[in-house]
Amino acid sequence: MGIVWKNRQVLRMLVLRDLHGKYRNFRLGYLWSILEPLGMTFVLWFVFSVLLGGRKLGEQPYFLFLSVAILPWWWFTKGIAASTRVFRGNMSPLTISLLPTEISVIRVLLVSMADFALSLPIIVIAMIVTWTFPGPLIVLFPVAIVVQMMLMYGVGLFVASVSALVPDFARIVRIVLRAMFYLTPVLYSIANIPEGARDISALNPLVSILGLYRIGFWPTETEGAAQLAVGLCVTVAFAIVGVITFRRLESRILKEA
């Protein structure tokens, strides 16, 4: 965190520059950061509640239920997928960069986070349209953001440094992310997880994090404090593993530049 604070001005510039570059060529510009997830949410909502509405998935209103989890999920996928590309492609900036090497990873994670922040109005819109408002536990929403940031920092560092040295890893990450989408209660509720798999699913920190996002609206969406504690521990473990892996591989990454 010290790194971020020390380089905050440069980071701010880099992130704004990236965001600008990302949306510059589109007619609708920054609106895409809302439209894209909104469109995807609509598709999933349509498929899983209108077309396949027979089985009860999640809570009502389903659109809100979906969007509260799918936006953080998107942030996670985009950020991690972007991390796999950080140390590939044009590495020449690394040969002159006097900034800490982590900054490159933090930069793409912050870009994905900014996208997430820009897409948050979708939840507000969904709340107004469905006229459902959260209870006092919504205070856990920002907590979930912080925990997710920590998780992404660890996973991002790990994924970025390993795929710098083993390009195949980036492909594996993509498949794992896709699998995780279905293994994590995004489309469905925590209650849909079969009894036998509960204990295993607690090890997936995203289960707890998405639960924290949803708990303000649907208090039944977490398994309780024990599961949250497990999720938090796993998150911290990921963060530590990520940082250690990165430290150990940093000099080899720099040699690739």
Next chain:
Amino acid sequence: MASIRIQPELFAAVEFDDVSLSMPRSKRRGGQGTRNRIRRLAGESSRQQVPVFTDLSMSIMPGESVAILGGAKSGRHEFLRLAAGTLLADSGRVRRQARVVPILDNSRCLTAAYTTRQNIYLTAGLLGMTPGETAQRLDWIVDMAEAGRWLDTYLRGAPRNMRQRLVWTVSMATGAQIFVIEKSLVVGHGEFMERCWSHVEGLRAAGVTFLVTSDDPHDLERFCDRALVLKGGRILADTSVKEGLELVRPTPRTDPTDQPEDRDDN
């Protein structure tokens, strides 16, 4: 290492203590047998670690201008990166008294899809300047690099030599006390080159330290007062520029750093 460490109390400007480094080189996988053939077919290349430096020690005092000499693959590029801290030694220690600003192949770090102004801020940011500091020196940079006409156009459309002028000027604008410079002590032509000369000579007179490689012996003879000759991972000689150039002259000068010629051809 979280960020490049600076030790202001250090007596030398840059100091290497028993520095060893090996760099990965990919080679097309050779060998006989079905197993190797299949791996070759799959595009797998073997990577080996080639030693570049072994237990190299040296120190450079503040205010010195040192020419780094050596033939092909003598590791001049790696030497400069180690000094700047953008490459980490496998063993041994590199210490520096102040921030070391690299001027390597910086024009490859520019982004053609951004405007000149944006590129100035980005490059300066990589070199550790905050946007505020860059803004203060923007006028000087634009003036020096003669970039006023292209300031808010995309770099794609700007003349090629402008990029060189730009990175050179931005790097100089950091106001660092130590520079490592690869082949671009001065850039550009004619009048701009003269201004580069007067700038770097002014800095040298003011006690700024330079580590320089160049393909032009005349530049080195004009600017440097000491030469380090690299060979076989060690310092072959620590001598005057004239003698140093004599030592490396027999070997034909080729580009030592770019294009590792044995890069995997897949």
